[in-house]
Amino acid sequence: xxxxxxxxxxxxxxxxxxxxxxxxxxxxxxxxxxxxxxxxxxxxxxxxxxxxxxxxxxxxxxxxxxxxxxxxxxxxxxxxxxxxxxxxxxxxxxxxxxxxxxxxxxxxxxxxxxxxxxxxxxxxxxxxxxxxxxxxxxxxxxxxxxxxxxxxxxxxxxxxxxxxxxxxxxxxxxxxxxxxxxxxxxxxxxxxxxxxxxxxxxxxxxxxxxxxxxxxxxxxxxxxxxxxxxxxxxxxxxxxxxxxxxxxxxxxxxxxxxxxxxxxxxxxxxxxxxxxxxxxxxxxxxxxxxxxxxxxxxxxxxxxxxxxxxxxxxxxxxxxxxxx
Amino acid sequence: xxxxxxxxxxxxxxxxxxxxxxxxxxxxxxxxxxxxxxxxxxxxxxxxxxxxxxxxxxxxxxxxxxxxxxxxxxxxxxxxxxxxxxxxxxxxxxxxxxxxxxxxxxxxxxxxxxxxxxxxxxxxxxxxxxxxxxxxxxxxxxxxxxxxxxxxxxxxxxxxxxxxxxxxxxxxxxxxxxxxxxxxxxxxxxxxxxxxxxxxxxxxxxxxxxxxxxxxxxxxxxxxxxxxxxxxxxxxxxxxxxxxxxxxxxxxxxxxxxxxxxxxxxxxxxxxxxxxxxxxxxxxxxxxxxxxxxxxxxxxxxxxxxxxxxxxxxxxxxxxxxxx
Numbered sequence: 011x012x013x014x015x016x017x018x019x020x021x022x023x024x025x026x027x028x029x030x031x032x033x034x035x036x037x038x039x040x041x042x043x044x045x046x047x048x049x050x051x052x053x054x055x056x057x058x059x060x061x062x063x064x065x066x067x068x069x070x071x072x073x074x075x076x077x078x079x080x081x082x083x084x085x086x087x088x089x090x091x092x093x094x095x096x097x098x099x100x101x102x103x104x105x106x107x108x109x110x111x112x113x114x115x116x117x118x119x120x121x122x123x124x125x126x127x128x129x130x131x132x133x134x135x136x137x138x139x140x141x142x143x144x145x146x147x148x149x150x151x152x153x154x155x156x157x158x159x160x161x162x163x164x165x166x167x168x169x170x171x172x173x174x175x176x177x178x179x180x181x182x183x184x185x186x187x188x189x190x191x192x193x194x195x196x197x198x199x200x201x202x203x204x205x206x207x208x209x210x211x212x213x214x215x216x217x218x219x220x221x222x223x224x225x226x227x228x229x230x231x232x233x234x235x236x237x238x239x240x241x242x243x244x245x246x247x248x249x250x251x252x253x254x255x256x257x258x259x260x261x262x263x264x265x266x267x268x269x270x271x272x273x274x275x276x277x278x279x280x281x282x283x284x285x286x287x288x289x290x291x292x293x294x295x296x297x298x299x300x301x302x303x304x305x306x307x308x309x310x311x312x313x314x315x316x317x318x319x320x321x322x323x324x325x326x327x328x329x330x331x332x333x334x
Numbered sequence: 335x336x337x338x339x340x341x342x343x344x345x346x347x348x349x350x351x352x353x354x355x356x357x358x359x360x361x362x363x364x365x366x367x368x369x370x371x372x373x374x375x376x377x378x379x380x381x382x383x384x385x386x387x388x389x390x391x392x393x394x395x396x397x398x399x400x401x402x403x404x405x406x407x408x409x410x411x412x413x414x415x416x417x418x419x420x421x422x423x424x425x426x427x428x429x430x431x432x433x434x435x436x437x438x439x440x441x442x443x444x445x446x447x448x449x450x451x452x453x454x455x456x457x458x459x460x461x462x463x464x465x466x467x468x469x470x471x472x473x474x475x476x477x478x479x480x481x482x483x484x485x486x487x488x489x490x491x492x493x494x495x496x497x498x499x500x501x502x503x504x505x506x507x508x509x510x511x512x513x514x515x516x517x518x519x520x521x522x523x524x525x526x527x528x529x530x531x532x533x534x535x536x537x538x539x540x541x542x543x544x545x546x547x548x549x550x551x552x553x554x555x556x557x558x559x560x561x562x563x564x565x566x567x568x569x570x571x572x573x574x575x576x577x578x579x580x581x582x583x584x585x586x587x588x589x590x591x592x593x594x595x596x597x598x599x600x601x602x603x604x605x606x607x608x609x610x611x612x613x614x615x616x617x618x619x620x621x622x623x624x625x626x627x628x629x630x631x632x633x634x635x636x637x638x639x640x641x642x643x644x645x646x647x648x649x650x651x652x653x654x655x656x657x658x
Contacts, residue, residue: 011342011418011436017658018335052373054391054398059429061398063389067378074378074385076402078422080429088428094335096431096658098402098422105383105404106418110434112335112658332656334341334420334436 011334014109016319020329021115024322025315027154030123031130035288037314038127040068041255042285048309058082066309067102071317074100077113077309093117097312099320109320109329113312116319120311122151124254125207125229128303129159131287132252132294133227137204140165143217143240144210144232145178152209152231154185162189166199168216197221208232208240219244228302236267241302243269250294251281254305262306335658338433340643344653345439348646349639351478354447355454359612361638362451364392365579366609372633382406390633391426395641398424401437401633417441421636423644433644433653437636440643444635446475448578449531449553452627453483455611456576456618457551461528464489467541467564468534468556469502476533476555478509486513490523492540521545532556532564543568552626560591565626567593574618575605578629586630 016024025033040046048066059082067074079095086092095113100106129137137160142153145167156162165186169175175193182191192199200206200221207229208216219242222228228249230240246265253259259266259281269275284303286292294301323329340348349357364370372390383406391398403419410416419437424430453461461484466477469491480486489510493499499517506515516523524530524545531553532540543566546552552573554564570589577583583590583605593599608627610616618625647653 011415011420013420013434015656015658017656047378049376049378052376052387052389054371054373054389056391056393056398056426058427061389061391061424061429063376063387063400065376065378065385065387067380067385069380074404076387076400078400078424078431080398080424080431082429085428085430090428090430091335094428094430096335096337096422098420100385100402100404102380103382104409104412104414104418105385105406106409106414107402107404107420110337110656110658330656332339332341332434332654334339334434 011107013107013332013334014323015330015332016109016111016323018112018115020323021112021319024319025119027119027123027126028158029318030119030315031126031155031158033314033318034120034123034127034311037310038254038285039288040070041308041310042283042289045070046310046313058084064309064312066313068313069102071313072102073108073317073320074102075313075316077312079113097316099316111316111319116312116315118148118151120315121148121231121307122155124305124311125152125231126155126159128229128284129156129205129227131284132301132303133160133205134225134297138163139202140205141168141200141203143168143208145169145174146209148209149178150182152207153182156205156207157185157189160205164190164192166192166195166203168194210240212240213238215242216240218242222300224299225297226300228300230265230302230304233264234306236262236264238264239268241265243272243274245300246302247274249300249302251302251304252284252287252294253281254284255308256281256283258306258308259304263304265304335431337431337656337658338647339654339656340433340435340647342436342439344647345436345643348643349443351443351446351450351475352482354443354639355450355479355482357638357642358444358447358451358635361634362578362609363612364394365632365634366607366613369394370634370637382408388633388636390637392637393426395637396426397432397641397644398426399637399640401636403437421640423640435640435643440636440639442472442475444639445472445555445631446479448629448635449476449555450479450483452553452608453480453529453551455608456625456627457484457529458549458621462487463526464529464531465492465524465527467492467532469493469498470533472533473502474506476531477506480529480531481509481513484529488514488516490516490519490527492518534564536564537562539566540564542566546624548623549621550624552624554589554626554628557588558630560586560588562588563592565589567596567598569624570626571598573624573626575626575628576608576611576618577605578608579632580605580607582630582632583628587628589628
């Protein structure tokens with residue numbers, strides 16, 4: 011039994027952001043059309059953390075995969091990744107294990123790509139000014155995805171700590187190119203922003219409704235869990251809200267759960283799925299109110315990326331072969 | 335991220351049958367005491383086959399694990415294993431992935447060890463004559479486990495094809511030692527058998543109730559699924575039936591499901607768990623009727639074996655290290 015080992019550097023080599031954004035277009039369309047089998051994840055929990063098992067299959071992807079990802083908060087004090095993970099790829103034809111992929115880079119890349127496709131599909135076509143909240147591990151890919159989706163000339167980078175904002179702008183000048191990165195400017199600039207991306211762990215909205223313009227597009231991809239939100243109810247209630255998967259977001263997205271808990275929306279709340287827009291079945295309204303894209307992440311994203319990475323590595327003979 | 339690769343030959347080196355039988359004693363006790371977290375397996379299915387994900391954790395084992403095992407029947411025509419699998423081991427302290435194990439050998443070994451512990455616990459102490467039905471991929475470990483559990487002088491080997499029985503006896507003489515292996519004898523010898531092990535894919539009983547003695551112990555570990563049985567209802571109804579896990583067997587074991595479908599047993603049917611006997615909480619009756627051990631297999635078995643194998647490999651520096 012031969013299994014191809016695809017480490018972090020090789021994942022990076024096999025899948026670029028522009029291609030990952032294309033793949034997200036497909037993944038979300040497949041998800042909306044019910045073409046992806048991604049059963050409920052299984053969680054094993056002990057006193058130190060959680061291990062999550064997220065399997066997925068689609069005939070289009072041509073593989074089975076499962077992401078095994080742990081969440082151990084204390085790892086930060088151990089010099090270890092807080093969410094280490096791998097992905098196991100099995101053949102759709104023979105069931106044979108084909109590959110093991112490092113999952114951390116892929117997760118960050120595909121989460122960026124989600125922001126990328128949402129920005130492509132939902133943001134004003136002539137967007138040039140953006141904002142990015144959060145300078146953590148996933149923010150570089152968020153920035154890169156924004157830059158792929160629109161011709162930004164300026165992106166404001168907000169972080170709670172000034173030095174983090176400055177460092178992030180310095181470290182990411184390489185991908186920004188002609189786009190100017192500005193660390194923690196006066197918040198008045200938010201009114202000028204055509205796109206705002208939030209990738210934080212904030213429990214509450216990172217900007218208030220009166221800080222933003224009526225035609226802004228917002229990507230909210232951070233703050234996981236039913237009790238955290240990056241966007242205020244005021245903004246959400248007057249926006250066109252678009253989600254990655256309705257059932258998952260109604261259950262897990264704090265943006266929605268908190269509004270329901272407060273009685274601001276009813277059980278009939280029905281945000282659009284981005285797949286419905288991609289497929290041309292639905293569209294958002296006039297650009298006289300914000301659009302908000304909320305993603306909680308889906309195994310379909312990992313599936314389609316893993317398939318692409320595996321095939322690229324296979325075709326080019328990349329990655330060590332392990333005999334099991 | 336460093337992951338230890340433990341191939342089939344190394345699994346074999348790290349865990350012997352006598353030790354695996356000891357581990358099954360612990361696994362079944364843990365299972366009965368509710369010390370193992372082994373959620374429902376997840377299945378992904380396509381037109382060619384199924385991939386099963388079976389996660390498990392216990393604080394005693396000190397690891398998380400998931401077995402990823404495929405069932406692709408047509409693989410037999412491709413020269414590939416029909417049930418290829420791997421096990422992913424994660425640290426209970428940090429959640430970090432620690433190892434990837436080949437799972438086919440381990441599955442066969444621990445299924446043998448289940449027969450081993452059941453024979454130790456349930457068979458007549460002075461058992462010397464045995465029978466083994468089935469000469470497929472798992473039968474060598476079934477034989478080895480029987481030999482570990484009792485001092486057999488003779489084991490009758492039954493197969494539908496005479497040449498398979500003969501070949502099996504020849505190929506396994508190495509582990510039989512002084513115990514004589516006899517290929518497909520006259521079935522009258524079944525009356526003399528103290529232990530009968532069935533490891534077949536037969537849809538119906540492989541022996542009739544009038545062929546066996548009243549004091550025989552039977553291990554039924556084959557014929558997976560709610561519609562297949564290796565033991566007749568007549569035998570089961572007059573036997574002390576012991577299972578690996580009650581909830582699983584009431585749902586999945588054909589031996590039980592078929593009797594319930596036929597109205598031979600009611601919803602209150604309550605076989606013993608082998609863990610209850612190991613813990614001393616329950617015992618079978620007088621040896622004036624057969625005992626039947628039915629196992630459908632449990633992730634707890636994989637968990638405890640994977641932990642042992644990983645630790646052995648780690649302590650002895652065995653297995654390649656993959657950088658991911």
